[in-house]
Amino acid sequence: MGNYLLRRLLIAVPSLIGISVILFTVLALAPGDPFEELATNPNVPPEVRLALRASLGLDDPVWQRYFHWVSNMIQGDWGFSFVSRIDVDTLIWQRLPVTIAIIGASQVLALLVALPVGVLAAVKPYSWFDRIASTVSFIGFSLPTFFTGVLFILIFSIELGWLPFVFRADIPETGWAWWWEHIKQSIMPVAVLGLFQAASWMRYVRSSVLDVIRLDYVTTARSKGLAESVVINKHVVRNAMIPVVTLIALQLPQLFGGAIVTEQIFRIPGIGSLLIDSILRNDTPVIMAVTFVLSALVILFNLIADVVYGWLDPRISYT
Amino acid sequence: MNEQQLRGLIEEVKSGKLPRRGFIQQMVGLGLTAPMASMMLMHAGVAQAQSAMPPYKPTKRGGGGTLKLLWWQGPVHLNPHWATGTKEQEGSRLFYEPLAAWDAEGNLVPVLATAIPSKDNGGLSADGTTVTWKLKQGVTWHDGQPFSADDVVFNWEFIKDPATSSSLVSIYRDIKVEKVDAQTVRVTYPKPTPFWAEAFVGTSGMIIPKHLFAPYIGAKSREAPMNLKPVGTGPYKIIDFKPGDMVRGEANTSYHIANRPHFDAIEMKGGGDAISAARAVLQTGEYDYAWNLQVEDEILKRLEAGGKGKVSIVAGGNIEFIQLNPTDPWNEVDGERASVKSKHPSFQDKAVRDAMGLLVDRKSVQDFIYGRTGVATANFLNNPARFRSGNTKFEFNVDKANQILEAAGWKKGADGIRAKGNVKLKFVYQTSVNQPRQKNQAIVKDACAKAGIELELKSVTAAVFFGGDFANPDTYQKFWSDMQMYTTTMTQPDPQTFMEQYTSWELAQKDNKWAKRNISRWRNDEYDKTHQAAQSELDPVKRAAMFIKMNDLVINDGYIIPVVFRPRASAAGTKLVAPLSGWDNDLWALAHWYKEA
Numbered sequence: 023m024g025n026y027l028l029r030r031l032l033i034a035v036p037s038l039i040g041i042s043v044i045l046f047t048v049l050a051l052a053p054g055d056p057f058e059e060l061a062t063n064p065n066v067p068p069e070v071r072l073a074l075r076a077s078l079g080l081d082d083p084v085w086q087r088y089f090h091w092v093s094n095m096i097q098g099d100w101g102f103s104f105v106s107r108i109d110v111d112t113l114i115w116q117r118l119p120v121t122i123a124i125i126g127a128s129q130v131l132a133l134l135v136a137l138p139v140g141v142l143a144a145v146k147p148y149s150w151f152d153r154i155a156s157t158v159s160f161i162g163f164s165l166p167t168f169f170t171g172v173l174f175i176l177i178f179s180i181e182l183g184w185l186p187f188v189f190r191a192d193i194p195e196t197g198w199a200w201w202w203e204h205i206k207q208s209i210m211p212v213a214v215l216g217l218f219q220a221a222s223w224m225r226y227v228r229s230s231v232l233d234v235i236r237l238d239y240v241t242t243a244r245s246k247g248l249a250e251s252v253v254i255n256k257h258v259v260r261n262a263m264i265p266v267v268t269l270i271a272l273q274l275p276q277l278f279g280g281a282i283v284t285e286q287i288f289r290i291p292g293i294g295s296l297l298i299d300s301i302l303r304n305d306t307p308v309i310m311a312v313t314f315v316l317s318a319l320v321i322l323f324n325l326i327a328d329v330v331y332g333w334l335d336p337r338i339s340y341t
Numbered sequence: 342m343n344e345q346q347l348r349g350l351i352e353e354v355k356s357g358k359l360p361r362r363g364f365i366q367q368m369v370g371l372g373l374t375a376p377m378a379s380m381m382l383m384h385a386g387v388a389q390a391q392s393a394m395p396p397y398k399p400t401k402r403g404g405g406g407t408l409k410l411l412w413w414q415g416p417v418h419l420n421p422h423w424a425t426g427t428k429e430q431e432g433s434r435l436f437y438e439p440l441a442a443w444d445a446e447g448n449l450v451p452v453l454a455t456a457i458p459s460k461d462n463g464g465l466s467a468d469g470t471t472v473t474w475k476l477k478q479g480v481t482w483h484d485g486q487p488f489s490a491d492d493v494v495f496n497w498e499f500i501k502d503p504a505t506s507s508s509l510v511s512i513y514r515d516i517k518v519e520k521v522d523a524q525t526v527r528v529t530y531p532k533p534t535p536f537w538a539e540a541f542v543g544t545s546g547m548i549i550p551k552h553l554f555a556p557y558i559g560a561k562s563r564e565a566p567m568n569l570k571p572v573g574t575g576p577y578k579i580i581d582f583k584p585g586d587m588v589r590g591e592a593n594t595s596y597h598i599a600n601r602p603h604f605d606a607i608e609m610k611g612g613g614d615a616i617s618a619a620r621a622v623l624q625t626g627e628y629d630y631a632w633n634l635q636v637e638d639e640i641l642k643r644l645e646a647g648g649k650g651k652v653s654i655v656a657g658g659n660i661e662f663i664q665l666n667p668t669d670p671w672n673e674v675d676g677e678r679a680s681v682k683s684k685h686p687s688f689q690d691k692a693v694r695d696a697m698g699l700l701v702d703r704k705s706v707q708d709f710i711y712g713r714t715g716v717a718t719a720n721f722l723n724n725p726a727r728f729r730s731g732n733t734k735f736e737f738n739v740d741k742a743n744q745i746l747e748a749a750g751w752k753k754g755a756d757g758i759r760a761k762g763n764v765k766l767k768f769v770y771q772t773s774v775n776q777p778r779q780k781n782q783a784i785v786k787d788a789c790a791k792a793g794i795e796l797e798l799k800s801v802t803a804a805v806f807f808g809g810d811f812a813n814p815d816t817y818q819k820f821w822s823d824m825q826m827y828t829t830t831m832t833q834p835d836p837q838t839f840m841e842q843y844t845s846w847e848l849a850q851k852d853n854k855w856a857k858r859n860i861s862r863w864r865n866d867e868y869d870k871t872h873q874a875a876q877s878e879l880d881p882v883k884r885a886a887m888f889i890k891m892n893d894l895v896i897n898d899g900y901i902i903p904v905v906f907r908p909r910a911s912a913a914g915t916k917l918v919a920p921l922s923g924w925d926n927d928l929w930a931l932a933h934w935y936k937e938a
Contacts, residue, residue: 067511068856074506077560106417106584107563116583175617180624188411188610188621188628192581192589289612291586299585299612302804 030328034321041317046091049306050084056104056304078104091310101307103300110311113296120191121280121292124211128281129273131216132223139220140227141259147232155224162221167214171287174210185210189290211288215281219273226269231262264334271327275319279312344886347381351882354382365446368885375447375656376834376924377888380536381881383459394444394920397600399935403592405603408934411628413618415611417584420568421547422500422507427926428611430544431632432588434928435607436483436573439546440474440493441538443834443924445655449538450930453477453488453548453574458537469533469879474541476524480597482550483578490520493541495551504559509545516540533879536835543834543925548574576602576932586611596932603935616640622912623650629917629936632927634910637777638712641910650914654713655923659907661715663701663785663826664861665694665900670769670821677851678821681862685823686764692749693766694899696742697824700788701902704737709784710777715905742792751793759793768823771799771815773806778826781904796824811854818855820862828907834924836888837876843895844872863900 075081079090094101100110143152179187186207193203234240235258243253280294289295293312300308331338350367353359361382368378399405416432424430440454449457455475458464464473480488497518500507507513517529518540528540539545550572557565569582574597577590588609592602610628618631623644634641634652641652669683687693703717751759751766759766770785772778779800786796799822801815806827814821831839841847846869847859868891875887895901911927913919916937920930 068853070503070506070510071856073503077506102563103417103584107423107568108418108584113584116586179627180620183625186627187617187625188613190587190608190610191583192587194407194589194606286613287617289610291583291612295612296585304804 027325027329030325034325037321038318042092042314043088045310045313045317046088047084049309050087052304056080056306095314100311103305103308105300105303105305110307113308114293114311114315117280117291117293117296118278120290121294122277124208124285124290124292125215125277125280127208128212128215128219129270129277131212132219133270135217135220136223136227140224141231141254141262143224144228144231144235144262145254152228156228159221159224162217163225165218166283167218167281168283168287170218171210171214171284174214175287178210187288189288191291207288211284211290215284223266223269226266227262230265231258234258234262260334264331267330267334268327271323271330272320274323275316278319279316344883347882347886351381362446374831374834374836374924375445376443376449376538377447377536377836377881377885379447379449380538381885383457394930394933395918397933397935398918398937399600399603402594402596402600402602403605405605405936407606407608408604408630408936409628410607410609411613411618411621411631412609412611413613413615413631413633415585415609416588418568419571419579419582419588420549420562420565422496422505422509422549423568424544425508427544427633430547431926431928432609433547433571433573434575434926434931435577435588435590435609436571436575436579437547437549438573438575439543439548440476440541441543441546442929443543443922444930445920445922445924447834447924449542451477453480465537469535469537470530472528472530472537473521474526474528476526477597478524480574481595482552482574483572483593484550484553485595486550486552488548488550488574489523490526491523492548492551493526494518494520495555496548497540499549499554499558499562502559505562512539512545532877535875535877535879535881535884536837539835543929577607580606598932601932619644619652619912622914623647623652626650626914629914630919630927631912634912635714636910637710638714641714641912642712644912648915650912652713652910652912653919653921654908654910655921656906656908659828659830659909660718661781661826661828661904661907663697663824663902663904664820664863665697665902666820666823666825666862667864667900668862670823679819679862681848681850681864687761687766688823688900690749691899692745693751696745696792696794697789698899698902699736699738699742699745700785700792700794701904702737702784702788703904705784706781706904710780711905711907713908714910715777715907718903718906737788739788739791746792753793757793758795766794767797768794769797769799770824770826771801771806771817771822772826773803773817774800775803781826811856816855818849818860820849820860826904837872840872840875840888840891843868843891843901845869861901863895863898865894865898868894 079087082090091101102109103113106113139155143155146152175187178185187210189207189211193200195203240253240257243257278293280292280297282294282298284290285292285295286298296308297312300312350359350364354361354364364382365375365378368375368381412428412431414428416429418429419433419436421430421433421437424433438452441449441451441457444450451457453476455477456462456464458472458474460467464475465471474493476488476490476493482488497513497516499505500509500513503510515531519527519529521527528537530537541548549567553567553572554565569584570579576593576596578593580589580591582588590607592605596602615634615636619634619636619641621628622631623641624647626649645652665688666679666685667688668679668681669685670679672678672683674680674683707715707717746759751761754760754765770782772782782798782800786798789796805813805815806817817825817827829842842858843861843863843865844859845864847857848862848864849855849857849860871887871891871894875884875891878884878887896903909923909927911921914936917934918937919934921927922929
């Protein structure tokens with residue numbers, strides 16, 4: 023096991039280097055300039071802008087900038103944002119709690135909906151419950167979040183006036199009022215993201231359970247006279263979960279990455295909106311840090327998924 | 342309008358025949374700014390009007406609850422001297438104040454100064470080289486320290502240091518600022534300066550505290566904690582700031598104006614898009630004020646019908662215009678496309694330019710695209726009285742364009758496109774990707790087709806078009822197409838810098854990496870001479886006449902076709918009383934904002 027982990031971690035190093043090289047090159051080749059606002063401002067003489075570019079090393083060759091970035095990153099210096107002149111890690115830490123809370127809540131909601139509905143639908147395939155659940159889930163993942171988000175706002179904020187649609191991360195209220203405000207403003211974004219996710223997860227759970235439920239050992243368990251709930255929970259679901267776990271594990275880096283579109287619609291100050299803002303402003307250090315950390319997390323969670331397999335299915339062993 | 346006529350008008354204002362406001366409106370019609378017109382009157386000894394601010398009704402400080410502002414692009418730092426866009430200026434304006442600010446009519450309103458410097462009060466020297474500001478007594482910073490002349494002098498030192506890389510450096514680097522006594526500051530200009538109200542005034546004049554920023558001058562300025570936690574003299578004190586997301590503040594209980602501010606706390610929320618920002622104010626009332634609503638007027642009107650808020654439109658200096666390329670963008674001369682040494686094959690014929698001017702249907706652009714947020718503007722130099730009168734007839738005339746082209750020898754070929762020799766009237770017309778602009782392109786293309794001119798429409802993503810990447814062929818600075826359209830923004834009330842965009846020393850070309858400002862590459866010796874003369878002309882009337890002449894030269898030559906003025910639209914709750922100004926930040930008078938009971 024230890025050997026396996028070590029091997030996997032060592033393999034991750036070249037992938038991370040590859041990813042960072044590609045990201046860096048793409049960003050260096052992309053059009054745009056972080057100082058474009060300075061360029062169009064007649065108060066700023068071109069010399070000042072060119073000096074600022076030079077002081078930030080933007081005029082050095084790409085490879086030089088890359089090595090500079092790598093050596094700083096290894097020392098834990100993520101650089102600072104060109105537009106706000108604030109350290110990148112400060113910016114990310116500010117945004118992380120909201121992102122984790124909102125995306126986390128929506129993933130939990132998705133699981134809470136997808137698991138029971140998927141299992142129930144698979145236990146009685148082609149029953150009326152299965153048909154309704156499948157139809158709803160098809161509708162669910164065919165509708166993009168930018169559409170459902172705006173629809174929710176129109177219904178619940180504008181027509182009914184029940185929920186606010188501008189998300190405020192710091193709320194002056196304290197105690198119960200603070201919780202109430204937070205819950206009220208989180209309902210719509212969490213529902214939009216969670217239900218979208220649940221729709222596709224439910225399909226996976228259903229088909230995975232269907233695969234398992236027809237196997238001989240399930241028939242054996244039933245013929246032993248075990249209660250149906252024991253058969254489903256202990257024998258079927260545990261084995262059916264293996265592919266689902268991979269899927270969920272690969273979704274978890276989203277906790278860090280945020281949800282760009284939904285964050286934009288509800289003005290949630292998460293990592294997703296930080297990323298899109300910095301892309302629009304050509305703020306390379308921020309884009310680089312967010313995308314790089316995100317890809318590192320994808321690699322890490324891939325590994326975690328593989329390790330969890332071994333626990334779920336003792337037949338898989340890592341030696 | 343020449344110098345004599347201007348003097349006549351000023352005399353009329355002096356004798357009371359012409360209202361002050363009427364004079365300023367006429368000057369705005371001539372392409373001058375309201376602040377400039379106001380300075381002309383001041384120089385002539387006409388007293389400034391009382392600022393047209395609505396009466397302030399609250400009788401005590403506080404009690405107004407929380408004022409909630411929605412900025413669909415939130416500020417990313419709160420240092421006013423780095424602000425490149427208005428969002429950082431506005432965010433800083435919650436906490437910092439200048440010595441004086443511009444109101445909607447272009448009057449200077451003292452804020453941290455006791456009075457506006459004038460010849461009468463000895464604030465302005467006769468030779469136009471020094472300005473003396475008297476500072477208000479008893480003003481304190483949020484941390485209790487007194488505000489004094491040292492702070493003002495320090496701001497000059499801070500900005501002019503090139504290592505600070507302030508966006509205001511060109512305003513402050515050539516002047517000299519000295520302390521006369523604790524409450525008096527003298528600004529000395531290297532040469533007679535006609536428009537002095539720039540340093541320490543309005544968007545470029547917010548004052549930061551010396552006692553906190555002194556260790557962070559120059560390259561170290563990035564490390565100053567006050568970039569995130571400002572300590573100013575303004576009506577609100579910072580509680581918390583998250584870049585790009587939220588600024589929160591509370592009332593400054595020792596603010597230097599009695600009974601102000603009205604609100605106990607303030608919130609400026611960032612992010613999202615303009616339409617939903619308008620919704621949050623006009624439709625749901627979740628927010629009190631939303632800034633810069635670049636939204637089609639149709640939608641604004643529909644949202645306004647809800648009755649929860651109103652849209653206010655303030656005039657500023659932004660203009661959407663079309664440039665015809667005076668140079669040849671398709672062939673290289675000395676290895677450079679659109680070289681200033683070349684001439685455009687067909688636009689060099691004045692008849693073609695005149696026809697193009699007739700084919701831009703400004704009225705339709707206003708009516709069908711911009712509504713209240715884009716006021717059609719043509720001939721504004723020849724006909725000031727009719728400007729914005731509402732019944733101005735714009736010259737849009739396909740038949741006349743056809744006649745002019747026919748007379749100049751441009752004949753229709755078999756394909757319906759006019760040509761002379763082997764030069765065809767086929768143009769590439771580029772702009773940035775933006776819905777109103779694409780509609781605008783379509784309107785012009787349609788009209789041109791009727792006159793036998795074929796337009797190929799090209800739209801470039803804004804990030805590339807305005808990106809300034811000199812390796813990219815599609816930037817507006819390179820202008821490698823026959824026509825292009827964008828909005829030019831006047832960031833300062835004085836037109837000198839603005840009008841530099843047609844001088845020959847600002848030509849954007851290869852050897853300056855297209856970094857200079859004359860993007861249209863139009864050039865004219867007389868224009869150059871007039872601009873040089875205006876730079877040191879002390880008499881504001883003569884100077885104004887010079888700018889009018891410059892406008893005239895540009896417009897009459899036909900390479901520049903103005904389309905619409907773009908006033909700024911914002912939304913406010915029905916009960917909010919918020920004096921705005923097109924010549925300063927939206928929050929220039931934040932201390933005086935209140936909610937009607």
